[in-house]
Amino acid sequence: MIATFVIVSIAVFLYVRETYSIEVVSVGVIVTLLLFFSIPNLNLVLPLGNSELLSGFAAPALIAIMALLVVGQGLFQTGALEGPINTINKALTTDPRKTLLIVFIGAFSVSMFMNNTPVVVMFIPILAAMASRVKTSTSRYMMPLSFLCILAGMTTLIGSSTNLLVNDVLQRTTDFSLSFFTQLVPGLVLAGIGALYIILAAPFLLPERKNMENELTDTGRQYIAQIQVTPEHPLVGVSPVAGLYTKLKNVTVRMIQRGEQSYLPPFDETLQAGDVLIVAATRQSLSKLLSSQPEYLRGMLNITGFDDGERETDSQESIVISEAVIAPGSRMIGRNIEQIGFRRQTKCLVLGIQRRSRMIRTRMLDIRLEAGDVLLVFGYDKDVRGLRNNRDVLLLDWSRTELPDIRKSITARCIFFATIALAAFGILPIETSALTGALAMILTGCLNIRQAIRALDMRIFLLIGAAFAMGLALEATGGANFIAQGVVATFMPYGNQILISAIFLIVALLTNVISNSATALLFSPIALSVSAQTGIDPIAMVLTVIFAANCCFATPIAYQTNLLVMGPGHYKFSDFARFGAPLILILWISFSLLSPVFFEL
Numbered sequence: 136m137i138a139t140f141v142i143v144s145i146a147v148f149l150y151v152r153e154t155y156s157i158e159v160v161s162v163g164v165i166v167t168l169l170l171f172f173s174i175p176n177l178n179l180v181l182p183l184g185n186s187e188l189l190s191g192f193a194a195p196a197l198i199a200i201m202a203l204l205v206v207g208q209g210l211f212q213t214g215a216l217e218g219p220i221n222t223i224n225k226a227l228t229t230d231p232r233k234t235l236l237i238v239f240i241g242a243f244s245v246s247m248f249m250n251n252t253p254v255v256v257m258f259i260p261i262l263a264a265m266a267s268r269v270k271t272s273t274s275r276y277m278m279p280l281s282f283l284c285i286l287a288g289m290t291t292l293i294g295s296s297t298n299l300l301v302n303d304v305l306q307r308t309t310d311f312s313l314s315f316f317t318q319l320v321p322g323l324v325l326a327g328i329g330a331l332y333i334i335l336a337a338p339f340l341l342p343e344r345k346n347m348e349n350e351l352t353d354t355g356r357q358y359i360a361q362i363q364v365t366p367e368h369p370l371v372g373v374s375p376v377a378g379l380y381t382k383l384k385n386v387t388v389r390m391i392q393r394g395e396q397s398y399l400p401p402f403d404e405t406l407q408a409g410d411v412l413i414v415a416a417t418r419q420s421l422s423k424l425l426s427s428q429p430e431y432l433r434g435m436l437n438i439t440g441f442d443d444g445e446r447e448t449d450s451q452e453s454i455v456i457s458e459a460v461i462a463p464g465s466r467m468i469g470r471n472i473e474q475i476g477f478r479r480q481t482k483c484l485v486l487g488i489q490r491r492s493r494m495i496r497t498r499m500l501d502i503r504l505e506a507g508d509v510l511l512v513f514g515y516d517k518d519v520r521g522l523r524n525n526r527d528v529l530l531l532d533w534s535r536t537e538l539p540d541i542r543k544s545i546t547a548r549c550i551f552f553a554t555i556a557l558a559a560f561g562i563l564p565i566e567t568s569a570l571t572g573a574l575a576m577i578l579t580g581c582l583n584i585r586q587a588i589r590a591l592d593m594r595i596f597l598l599i600g601a602a603f604a605m606g607l608a609l610e611a612t613g614g615a616n617f618i619a620q621g622v623v624a625t626f627m628p629y630g631n632q633i634l635i636s637a638i639f640l641i642v643a644l645l646t647n648v649i650s651n652s653a654t655a656l657l658f659s660p661i662a663l664s665v666s667a668q669t670g671i672d673p674i675a676m677v678l679t680v681i682f683a684a685n686c687c688f689a690t691p692i693a694y695q696t697n698l699l700v701m702g703p704g705h706y707k708f709s710d711f712a713r714f715g716a717p718l719i720l721i722l723w724i725s726f727s728l729l730s731p732v733f734f735e736l
Contacts, residue, residue, distance in 0.1 A: 245287075278341060281694070304660060308663050421486055458534040459531065472504075554568050605657060619661050635675070675730075
């Protein structure tokens with residue numbers, strides 16, 4: 136037992152110091168435990184062999200977590216939330232502050248039913264744009280976004296991976312298990328208290344730092360591009376307002392070509408099928424345009440010679456956008472895009488041309504290229520990467536980014552809601568429902584295999600496997616029972632309420648030093664041992680661990696969403712302690728006072 140305590144303590148120390156990566160420490164922990172427990176005659180309380188120590192990697196909870204990451208990635212890759220996001224951006228013009236509140240409520244609601252990380256990734260650019268609109272620093276919104284998503288994770292079984300892991304320990308150790316909404320009421324109460332603190336304290340405790348980038352989203356380089364209005368295009372019938380086409384956000388129309396006629400601003404023409412718009416826009420504006428409505432993307436992909444029959448077998452390829460520079464001495468110099476046959480040669484489409492020397496007001500396809508011109512290219516990932524071998528252009532590989540294939544967005548939404556419903560109503564176990572949803576995302580083309588594998592975080596996988604092994608080691612050697620006896624002996628004289636409060640505080644402090652998943656797995660068997668010794672409901676004990684393990688607010692390393700918002704919010708390490716530590720204290724006091732109500736102690 137003492138040796139196990141030493142191994143666990145060293146593991147915690149290495150996780151905190153971060154001298155070695157989480158992957159290396161996790162594998163080191165597993166190897167050490169495998170070697171240690173191979174020693175014969177250890178006189179264990181419970182049998183513990185290699186199969187038991189490695190069982191964490193096959194735990195249903197871990198499988199469910201990995202599958203849910205794939206489902207969340209499917210939503211992200213298809214831009215399934217682009218519709219709601221566009222609605223939010225429109226509402227900003229009328230009531231920015233009310234819309235800001237709605238955005239936070241939306242992030243909270245979504246985080247109740249899916250992994251927090253993709254939610255935060257999707258809402259970071261929204262809040263950055265909104266902060267610019269209301270003329271406030273992003274540092275006022277990024278940390279509240281992370282904290283609210285963490286609080287939302289307390290409310291349902293799949294709201295956080297921690298909840299699934301603790302439930303797995305509960306099912307393995309006892310005859311009890313958590314249902315989808317077991318923790319909903321106490322979780323919502325604690326989340327409501329935490330949200331109230333965030334609203335009241337944010338103006339005083341969060342820094343007001345200027346954005347380093349100064350909102351580069353729409354002040355970057357302008358590309359000359361053209362948009363062809365097809366018969367079913369969303370621009371058909373659109374009329375200008377004060378000479379401008381307001382439906383094209385952050386895109387400036389410089390000329391309309393209608394047959395042999397050309398129209399210059401200010402415009403008075405209602406757009407018709409067959410019109411060609413010559414526009415000036417940044418790369419990000421053009422990317423957002425292609426991600427806004429399926430018709431824009433479908434129109435690009437259906438251009439003759441680009442998405443022909445040979446592409447049917449590659450329907451799951453990623454669609455990317457990148458930049459390429461016309462090389463000195465290129466055969467393309469002095470010729471336009473049509474004369475080069477760029478699409479035929481490369482299977483890529485030129486979305487726009489950028490030339491620093493002057494603003495060009497002519498059809499993009501009529502522009503004769505010069506050395507140094509930057510082409511904004513669009514196509515399937517394989518074809519764009521093929522430009523590396525093209526001697527006429529220099530592919531700026533670092534600029535290559537994937538576009539969400541919003542043609543599959545409705546399918547992705549249906550799969551997501553079906554996955555949640557099957558688990559929420561108890562039709563299927565959560566791991567079965569999640570695996571089914573992940574498979575459906577791949578089979579329907581919402582994700583390809585590479586994107587699905589990329590969604591599987593190896594750090595989480597190895598960390599949870601190592602934490603399982605440490606928890607089992609504590610059980611097998613009697614270490615969990617020893618700690619439980621110590622906690623009971625110290626706090627039991629003061630009553631069950633004080634005992635539960637003490638466990639909550641210990642877990643809440645440790646979860647800010649090491650991973651919340653590792654903390655939950657270490658303390659779940661300890662909490663169940665306390666339950667066995669005191670007669671407290673085991674459900675109450677595991678919920679105590681769940682709520683406390685989710686109190687990861689005081690450090691940026693406590694939870695991955697904290698790390699995600701650290702850069703966009705321009706935070707320092709101390710900012711999390713100043714704003715997060717009082718939140719932990721408030722939640723601890725609230726839980727301690729309300730625990731008799733929650734659990735009928």
